[in-house]
Amino acid sequence: MDDNLETKGNWLPNDLLFKVFLLLPAETLCRLRYVCKPLLSMINSLTFVEDHFRQSETVLITQNGKGHKVCMPNNLRNIKCILAACNGLVLAQIRENEGLVVINPSTRNHIRVPLGTIGFVHECYGFMFSHFTGAYKVVHLFRDQSYCEILNLTTRSWHAVDGPNLGEFGSIATHRSVSAVGALYWLPKKDGCNHVVSLGRLSLVQEKPLALLLYLLM
Amino acid sequence: MASSSSSSKTGLKKMLTLKSSDGDEFELEESIVIQCQTIKHMVEDGFSLIPLQNVDTKTLTKIIEYMKKHAEKTESNKEEIKNFNKEFVKGSFDDQFELVSAANYLHINGLMDLLCQSIADRINNKSVRAVREIFNISNDYTPDEEEKVRDEHKWAHEGGEFDESLD
Numbered sequence: 001m002d003d004n005l006e007t008k009g010n011w012l013p014n015d016l017l018f019k020v021f022l023l024l025p026a027e028t029l030c031r032l033r034y035v036c037k038p039l040l041s042m043i044n045s046l047t048f049v050e051d052h053f054r055q056s057e058t059v060l061i062t063q064n065g066k067g068h069k070v071c072m073p074n075n076l077r078n079i080k081c082i083l084a085a086c087n088g089l090v091l092a093q094i095r096e097n098e099g100l101v102v103i104n105p106s107t108r109n110h111i112r113v114p115l116g117t118i119g120f121v122h123e124c125y126g127f128m129f130s131h132f133t134g135a136y137k138v139v140h141l142f143r144d145q146s147y148c149e150i151l152n153l154t155t156r157s158w159h160a161v162d163g164p165n166l167g168e169f170g171s172i173a174t175h176r177s178v179s180a181v182g183a184l185y186w187l188p189k190k191d192g193c194n195h196v197v198s199l200g201r202l203s204l205v206q207e208k209p210l211a212l213l214l215y216l217l218m
Numbered sequence: 219m220a221s222s223s224s225s226s227k228t229g230l231k232k233m234l235t236l237k238s239s240d241g242d243e244f245e246l247e248e249s250i251v252i253q254c255q256t257i258k259h260m261v262e263d264g265f266s267l268i269p270l271q272n273v274d275t276k277t278l279t280k281i282i283e284y285m286k287k288h289a290e291k292t293e294s295n296k297e298e299i300k301n302f303n304k305e306f307v308k309g310s311f312d313d314q315f316e317l318v319s320a321a322n323y324l325h326i327n328g329l330m331d332l333l334c335q336s337i338a339d340r341i342n343n344k345s346v347r348a349v350r351e352i353f354n355i356s357n358d359y360t361p362d363e364e365e366k367v368r369d370e371h372k373w374a375h376e377g378g379e380f381d382e383s384l385d
Contacts (some may be wrong), residue, residue, distance in 0.1 A: 011315040011354050016322055019330075023338035031380075034367040035349050036358050108371070 018042060022052055026106030053088060056106075076103065076110060084127035084138075086179040091127040091138060100125070100138070102153065116140035116149055117158045126177035126184040139177075139184060235267045236282070238275040243267075244282055250289040255325030273320045280306075280313075281320060284329055307336035310385065311352050345380040352384055 012020070021029065021043065029052075033040050042048055078095045085091065090103045094112075103110040116123065118140070126139040138151040140158070149158045177184045232248040234257070251268075252258040260268055270278065287302050307314065314337055321329040341349055350357055359367065 011312065011352075013319070016318055016334075017353070019334045020318075020337045020341075023335055024342060028342050030371045032346060032349055033371060034359055034364050035346050035353075036355050038358075039355065040367070 014042070018048065022048070022055065026052070026056070030107055056088070076101065076108070083125040084177060084179070086127045086129050086136065089127070089136065091125060093125075102127075102136070102138075111153070111156075113138065113151055113153065113156050114158070116151075118142065118149060118160075124177070126179070128177075128179040128184045129182060131182040233266075234261065236278065237267065237269045238273055238278045239271050240275040242275045242278075244278065246282065246285075250282075250285050253285050253288060253326055253328070255327070257324065270324070272323050274316075277316045277320045280317060281324070281326070281329070285326070288328060303332055307332060311337070311340070343381045345382045348380075348382050348384055 017039075021032075021039075024032070029043050033043060078098070079101070080093045080095045083091045083093055083100070088104070088106070090105055092101050092103060093099075093115075094101055097115065099115050100113045101110050102113065116125070123140060123142050126141065127136070128139065129136050136153045138153065139148055140151070141148045147160050149160045151158050179185075233245050234248050234251050236244045236246060236251070236257070238244070248261060252261065257268055273281070284306060287299065291299055309317075314333055318330065318333040318337065321333060341352060344352065349355070357364075
């Protein structure tokens with residue numbers, strides 16, 4: 001952590017400032033960024049971000065209606081729909097085919113990423129954090145196909161990998177995936193379904209983090 | 219000097235002396251003082267006179283008040299403790315900073331949590347200028363840089379007035 005804060009003679013040592021600022025909501029932290037540069041680097045440090053995320057509460061975010069309303073910056077006001085969420089980050093689609101965006105609703109930090117390269121009608125998106133590679137991944141699935149594509153958020157490019165066995169999925173067009181402990185899960189839309197479909201964990205055990213395979217849990 | 223063995227065995231209340239940085243001494247029951255992890259470890263090492271070089275008399279008096287009240291904590295007086303805590307954090311920012319530094323040094327976790335939360339609540343709606351004053355932080359941004367950072371997070375400054383007061 002930056003030592004400059006202390007030498008300027010503030011009343012609290014850095015570790016205590018850290019503890020106090022950790023308790024502030026993200027909105028306030030964004031506003032207080034320009035108190036001084038050392039404070040900005042403290043708030044932006046990985047330790048602070050992780051600790052802050054760990055102790056923050058879960059709120060319902062809505063564009064209109066009940067819940068915690070988030071006021072978006074101008075360049076993010078044309079959001080069409082929210083596709084998925086993971087660790088408090090939101091994957092959303094922008095209107096008029098302008099692609100996808102991953103947003104941190106608290107800080108309004110965001111990165112734009114391209115839409116999936118294979119434009120099928122019956123598609124769905126998933127969003128997950130891989131503990132193995134320490135990276136966020138966007139997954140694009142299609143009905144009736146034996147492969148899917150995965151977006152690397154760092155390079156912002158898509159690549160195709162082996163996908164679900166279509167018989168296990170049923171219809172996926174309306175499906176939302178759930179991201180938990182480094183894997184994505186779907187409940188197939190089939191009558192009398194006795195399994196869920198998951199993506200991520202087994203492929204990590206096999207040390208093939210990018211060749212994410214879908215498999216049956218039960 | 220009494221032996222350092224557990225007071226519960228003898229039935230006598232074991233007393234400890236805390237000495238502030240101003241040299242004032244406070245005699246307290248061990249059962250009250252062991253809420254403080256730093257002192258607890260010293261007691262375990264056999265000390266019964268505990269010099270606290272980083273804590274002045276004014277701050278130590280407040281901390282003893284806190285420890286005495288919280289030593290009385292039971293299932294039935296939760297409301298009373300809550301009201302006590304509310305009153306306890308009403309002092310000036312400077313007093314709170316003294317207290318939180320002392321609580322940190324003494325490792326009184328409950329008091330740390332209480333004070334950090336109270337300070338955070340009090341600065342939550344403060345303006346940037348007020349926060350600089352309160353923490354005695356000097357602004358190292360040039361006007362241009364400040365304008366730029368402010369522009370990037372314009373949305374964070376929307377939605378009303380922020381509190382400029384320093385209390």
